[in-house]
Amino acid sequence: MAGSATITASDVLELSEPLPLDGGQQLEGVRIAYEAYGQLNAARTNAIFVAHATTGDQHLASPHPITGKPGWWDRMVGPGKPIDTDRFYVLCANVIGGCMGSTGPSSLALDGKPYAMRFPVITVRDMVRAHVALLEALDIRTLHAIVGGSMGGMQALSLAANWPHIPERVLAIASTATMAAQNIAFQEVGRQAIMADPEWQGGDYYGTGRAPDSGLAVARMAAHITYLSEDSLTEKFGRRLQDREAKSFGFDADFEVESYLRHQGLAFTTRFDANSYLYITRAMSYFDLEEEQGGKLAEAFARTAAKFCVVSFDTDWLYPTQQSRKLVHVLSAAGAAVSFVELSAPFGHDSFLLDVPALDRVVTGFLSQ
Template identity: 40%
Template sequence: MLPSEGDLHTVAIGDVTTEAGATIADAAIAVRRWGELRGEPDGENNILLVEHALTGDTRADDWWCEIIGPGKALDTDRWCVVCTNALGSCYGSTGPASEHPDGDAWGSRFPAISIRDMVVAEAAALDALGIGRVHAVLGGSMGGARTLEWTLLYPERVSYALVIAVSARASAWQIGIQSAQITSITQDPAWQGGDYHATGSSPDAGLAAARRLAHLTYRGELEIDERFGTSPQSGENPLGPFRADDQRFAVQSYLEHQGKKLTERFDAACYVALTEALNRHDVGRGRGGLNKALHSINVPTMVVGVDTDILYPYHQQEHLSRNLGNLLAMAKLSSPVGHDAFLVEARQMDRILRNFIALTEQAPSGREIAAARGEYAI
């Protein structure tokens, strides 16, 4: 049974065995939904499963407020929008900050997880809610990686997919910049091997440093330079005879603000767990390589990229579009904002999402295509 509209609901899914063979005991996944379910939970229905990005949560109507709601692109008068919190996060789903079955925090005992592990846990949560199929899965960044894995792990459960601002696998550059973020946290003395949750201190300095690095990859070089250039922070002088931490350029102050904001709402160990999962993202692993895996996808999939994305450059979405077994459409967000454009450029995303919804009502679903091929019955 789906939770009451807008309410946070935690779904117990039992033990989860990770791709690497570890066990997460008594796991749970948090979920919210908006709009009423129409159709059959195990058949044709109106469920849109929305996947959040790295530090996102189940409040999709907040971080995508221009997109989700009555009369909007994801019209909750017509569609049942469901959003889960990823395994490993700190917004209701089991992660390093959650209570272990022994009563303490999981901490360092929480195993390394992959994007596939997140999707397996999410599928188990939908099972527990009685949902066997969804009309579409859609998400950006880490949410886009999860969407891709849905089409490969559970193609019979997904009719359509929308993959935004992500690649088929982590590039060496992405692993490098993300590993630097992890190291910023794990080298903080307050990290304490990942077992800091009951000590009264936490690696906030490391998490803030990680966020400063990450934020530079989330935003475009053009936008950052246009906003700040070489301007000093008001009342400070970064051009004095000696460098000083309290004499900053405006961009330094901005990034420090972004880092502080994250420490107030997110757990450092969860940030490490999710970032490591992004490092392990590779849809070709165990499937004969990237292109073979992508070609095997029958689910009609729309791909969206951002022309100024530093983190997931547009050529990575072009690679997806050239190799997907069933490309529904390709779209480009044109914005100086960079990677975060899919969260910021509301007008462009509205047009893209309305087009995606229209296409899902015209093109045969992956399930119909597979049935026609005799791969499985409808």
């Protein structure tokens, strides 16, 4: 999806200063596309930052400009909803490296050509550094809360560890402080699928009228399975056939689950840039908060007065409860105020995005503490 950076109607901030990166480089002229909902109060103390997951974006509670679908957390964010825009000023920004308006590999570099693979490899902390610059530009010194699921949770934890005075509350859902080997492995498969596609062209596919859609679709299909629970796949599809009475004895999508996955893969290519997928998954595989803090994660968390809430789902095998529990132990060791709940929900990792009323109650309660 080359050039999508121009399709957003979100607000865009252009940073006046270069953004330093963990890799040692600086990124010039960084643009951050964001959306805001609700009103900032006079004291500027009611802001909540929602950090998005791997393939999310700033369209938290507004229709997606390409798909036309409701915002990805529309059920959670709005007037009277758990993240209540009648009470809070809710911000969501596209991560750098992304493709929905924030600077990423599809953006133009200083030479007027897309960065492509000249874009520097970034980290989750780099994403958060850009968000902090956005908060500064908006003159927001503290956040009532930072909230995020999956990679959004990693950003929430990174903010607390590195900018301890900003968040008053940190809500990390279906997340981890350290990307595990299995997750690194699945993401490597996705990147290899993209880079194996000849249409990837070493990343220089922008403006060629071609793009590694096949590779990106395969990457998405593989990832999508990991977002769901085995039971939810069985419940949703089982072995039902797709629009046919009998198996075709061919290689069409005979089964509903096959058809569904193909659709998911294809649809993804209409809204996401393959190089962004490489960079964002790379950032996630690099995510190891303990290593980043010199092995002293508890110390890092000891610097913040934030309250923490950690949520996992019993059917999430991608970020299983044990990873959340490990995080909770570290937070407790740091003397942080932390609450932890494992919710029962059938949808696997994707539970944080779906209809789980118990999560709504946890979010509502934690934000009111």
